[in-house]
Amino acid sequence: MMMQKNSSAWLWVLPLYYLRKLYPPPPPPPSNLHRNLMSKQFQFKLVLLGESAVGKSSLVLRFVKDQFDDYRESTIGAAFLTQTVTLDDGAAVKFEIWDTAGQERYKSLAPMYYRNANCAVVVYDITQSSSLEKARTWIRELQRQADRSIVIALCGNKADLEERRQVTQEEAKKYAEEEGLMWSETSAKSGDGVQEIFTEIAKKLPLTALPSARSGAARPAGGARAGVDLNRQAGANPGGDACNC
Amino acid sequence: MDEEYDVIVLGTGLTECILSGLLSVEGKKVLHMDRNDYYGGDSASLNLTQLYRHFRPNQEPPAELGRDRDYNVDLVPKFIIASGELTKILVHTDVTRYLEFKQIAGSFVYRDGKISKVPSTEMEAVKSPLMGLFEKRRAKKFFEFLQGWKDEDPSTHQGINLDKDSMKTVYEKFGLEAGTQDFIGHAMALYLDDDYITKVARPSYERIVMYTSSMARYGKSPYIYPLYGLGELPQSFARLSAIYGGTYMLDKKVDEIVLGPDGKFVGVKSGGETVKAKQVIGDPSYFGAGKTDGEGGKVRVIEEGKVVRAICILKHPIPGTEDSDSVQIIIPQNQVGRRNDIYIAMVSSTHNVCAKDVYIAIVSTIVETDKPELEIAPGLNLLGQISEKFVTVSPLYTPTSSGVDDSIFVTRSYDATSHFETVVDDVHDVWRRVVGKDLELKKREVEVEA
Ligand SMILES: Nc1nc2c(ncn2[C@@H]2O[C@H](COP(=O)(O)OP(=O)(O)OP(=O)(O)O)[C@@H](O)[C@H]2O)c(=O)[nH]1
Ligand SMILES: [Mg+2]
Numbered sequence: 001m002m003m004q005k006n007s008s009a010w011l012w013v014l015p016l017y018y019l020r021k022l023y024p025p026p027p028p029p030p031s032n033l034h035r036n037l038m039s040k041q042f043q044f045k046l047v048l049l050g051e052s053a054v055g056k057s058s059l060v061l062r063f064v065k066d067q068f069d070d071y072r073e074s075t076i077g078a079a080f081l082t083q084t085v086t087l088d089d090g091a092a093v094k095f096e097i098w099d100t101a102g103q104e105r106y107k108s109l110a111p112m113y114y115r116n117a118n119c120a121v122v123v124y125d126i127t128q129s130s131s132l133e134k135a136r137t138w139i140r141e142l143q144r145q146a147d148r149s150i151v152i153a154l155c156g157n158k159a160d161l162e163e164r165r166q167v168t169q170e171e172a173k174k175y176a177e178e179e180g181l182m183w184s185e186t187s188a189k190s191g192d193g194v195q196e197i198f199t200e201i202a203k204k205l206p207l208t209a210l211p212s213a214r215s216g217a218a219r220p221a222g223g224a225r226a227g228v229d230l231n232r233q234a235g236a237n238p239g240g241d242a243c244n245c
Numbered sequence: 246m247d248e249e250y251d252v253i254v255l256g257t258g259l260t261e262c263i264l265s266g267l268l269s270v271e272g273k274k275v276l277h278m279d280r281n282d283y284y285g286g287d288s289a290s291l292n293l294t295q296l297y298r299h300f301r302p303n304q305e306p307p308a309e310l311g312r313d314r315d316y317n318v319d320l321v322p323k324f325i326i327a328s329g330e331l332t333k334i335l336v337h338t339d340v341t342r343y344l345e346f347k348q349i350a351g352s353f354v355y356r357d358g359k360i361s362k363v364p365s366t367e368m369e370a371v372k373s374p375l376m377g378l379f380e381k382r383r384a385k386k387f388f389e390f391l392q393g394w395k396d397e398d399p400s401t402h403q404g405i406n407l408d409k410d411s412m413k414t415v416y417e418k419f420g421l422e423a424g425t426q427d428f429i430g431h432a433m434a435l436y437l438d439d440d441y442i443t444k445v446a447r448p449s450y451e452r453i454v455m456y457t458s459s460m461a462r463y464g465k466s467p468y469i470y471p472l473y474g475l476g477e478l479p480q481s482f483a484r485l486s487a488i489y490g491g492t493y494m495l496d497k498k499v500d501e502i503v504l505g506p507d508g509k510f511v512g513v514k515s516g517g518e519t520v521k522a523k524q525v526i527g528d529p530s531y532f533g534a535g536k537t538d539g540e541g542g543k544v545r546v547i548e549e550g551k552v553v554r555a556i557c558i559l560k561h562p563i564p565g566t567e568d569s570d571s572v573q574i575i576i577p578q579n580q581v582g583r584r585n586d587i588y589i590a591m592v593s594s595t596h597n598v599c600a601k602d603v604y605i606a607i608v609s610t611i612v613e614t615d616k617p618e619l620e621i622a623p624g625l626n627l628l629g630q631i632s633e634k635f636v637t638v639s640p641l642y643t644p645t646s647s648g649v650d651d652s653i654f655v656t657r658s659y660d661a662t663s664h665f666e667t668v669v670d671d672v673h674d675v676w677r678r679v680v681g682k683d684l685e686l687k688k689r690e691v692e693v694e695a
Binding site: 101102103105106107108110111112113115145227228229230 | 283284314327332335336341343345346347348463469472473477480481483484487488490492493494495496497
């Protein structure tokens with residue numbers, strides 16, 4: 001079977017060569033890379049951290065789907081979402097958003113979580129001063145564990161609950177300045193400040209960095225990671241985009 | 246912690262993490278605990294501090310090795326077969342989104358005192374010294390036979406019955422030399438010893454087809470490897486579990502497996518508290534492995550041999566491998582007068598497992614004598630100068646009972662094979678015992694994309 005006309009006897013000494021014809025390797029990434037560089041789309045990993053119930057998942061829900069849920073359960077299910085921000089100069093910044101999925105609750109967050117995070121949103125609840133303490137702990141942890149170039153934004157959520165405020169703007173802002181963090185307040189409920197914080201982060205990210213395999217720099221979007229793509233089935237329609245993120 | 250769980254999982258090795266991920270997706274309420282403060286158990290990848298704490302508790306890592314966090318050193322040397330069963334699970338559960346893979350650059354076999362590349366291109370096949378000209382022609386006929394085989398078409402069978410005839414019969418039919426048999430059986434079918442030769446040919450046929458289709462998939466070798474080390478695999482399944490509500494507790498000592506009056510599992514005692522669950526799954530170390538005095542309760546595993554592994558830190562690629570950044574080298578048992586093959590698995594900074602210009606090679610084999618380190622000498626000798634070496638002799642444990650009666654399900658130790666196929670077998674086996682039916686891999690719902 002599969003004998004080709006112009007093959008020398010050598011061609012068949014081992015099956016690998018003609019198997020390659022049966023299962024053509026996936027198309028090389030450069031076309032993708034090219035496409036994404038041309039359209040100036042960059043993909044960044046963003047992680048969320050903060051005490052339970054400060055509104056991490058609510059912020060993501062507002063940002064990604066412009067929804068809010070008053071009776072949100074602790075995070076189960078979708079803890080991996082993507083959303084794209086388009087900047088004034090036309091550059092598209094795609095965030096690959098990781099939520100903690102509760103693994104931090106018993107100090108069991110996997111190193112994989114911080115690995116190559118380009119940015120982190122550390123959330124506290126302005127009505128709970130203890131949550132700012134927890135945010136400080138996470139920031140120390142990030143400074144220790146994460147990539148040095150990580151962009152960290154401190155975010156005071158539930159700003160709609162002004163009457164119950166425990167954390168003053170001055171206090172949080174001062175701390176953020178000392179640590180060199182971005183800072184702002186948001187309300188996932190009303191939507192105030194949510195889009196802005198993600199856009200500000202997008203502006204701060206090094207869009208000039210050459211995309212390289214998870215080196216802390218931006219990655220070209222569209223599944224064109226430098227390694228092998230398992231989702232691309234052997235023999236699949238070449239050029240078909242197997243990205244499912 | 247007065248909640249009750251469906252399943253408590255002890256140990257965060259790959260087997261346990263795949264199981265807790267899949268069980269959580271099925272809607273089971275899972276509590277996953279580990280006595281260590283890191284993920285991965287025996288299949289972890291350690292940074293330098295953890296590595297030295299593990300092997301040389303009284304020694305600081307040498308400064309010349311570089312930054313602690315650049316290291317993710319695997320405790321168990323394994324690669325992922327590109328078209329194998331683990332790949333299927335990775336794709337079906339979508340944990341691939343948390344992982345990034347690279348190919349292993351080459352596969353080599355030891356023959357007559359030196360190593361040769363397993364050909365992956367026409368040119369390499371032509372030049373390969375592994376077979377002489379006439380033997381290549383015979384081998385070609387053999388491979389064409391395997392490739393052309395169709396169960397339903399007797400004209401492709403050439404008088405062979407894969408389910409009755411032994412592999413020996415098949416080799417003899419094509420007149421393959423002993424050296425070629427070594428190559429096919431050990432470097433392609435990945436058998437550790439020669440027992441397969443006298444057994445029916447079907448499993449060997451399947452292994453060779455899996456090898457060649459894996460090889461064809463990405464081109465350089467049949468193997469892929471996750472960036473940042475194998476320890477990423479259990480972490481990714483742990484995240485899957487957590488996303489589906491699994492609770493994770495590391496650094497949690499397990500004091501006791503609590504049984505009811507009927508001898509059935511009731512709960513796990515940790516830090517003075519007992520957490521209840523219907524079932525428990527755990528690696529052998531939580532069920533008396535290596536303990537003879539009954540410490541930690543009844544011993545529920547038995548030893549089935551030992552593996553010796555030497556983790557070697559090198560400052561150069563392995564000589565004779567064309568400076569490959571990653572390789573597998575197989576030393577077939579016949580070549581060095583043994584019963585079991587010796588394996589070398591090497592990865593490097595390309596895979597984000599160590600500092601630049603450092604190479605991590607693990608030499609391993611099944612122990613046959615009372616001097617295990619001497620047994621791996623033929624492998625160590627191929628490495629050139631070794632900067633650091635950590636040798637372990639690990640017993641391989643297997644559970645003494647199915648767990649169906651007492652709701653206690655024990656997984657197996659990581660064996661000497663060079664890949665994860667047997668780990669997946671164990672996952673299927675435990676699943677069947679725990680759930681009572683076969684594991685079906687359904688593709689997970691794809692999450693919202695905005
Ligand atoms: N008033 C008000 N409530 C909010 C806001 N953001 C979140 N909430 C509420 O706070 C509760 C917790 O929100 P989540 O988004 O689940 O918090 P989380 O940080 O993801 O919590 P964990 O997943 O447990 O770590 C929910 O009841 C939300 O409805 C906000 O901006 N204003
Ligand atoms: Mg949440």
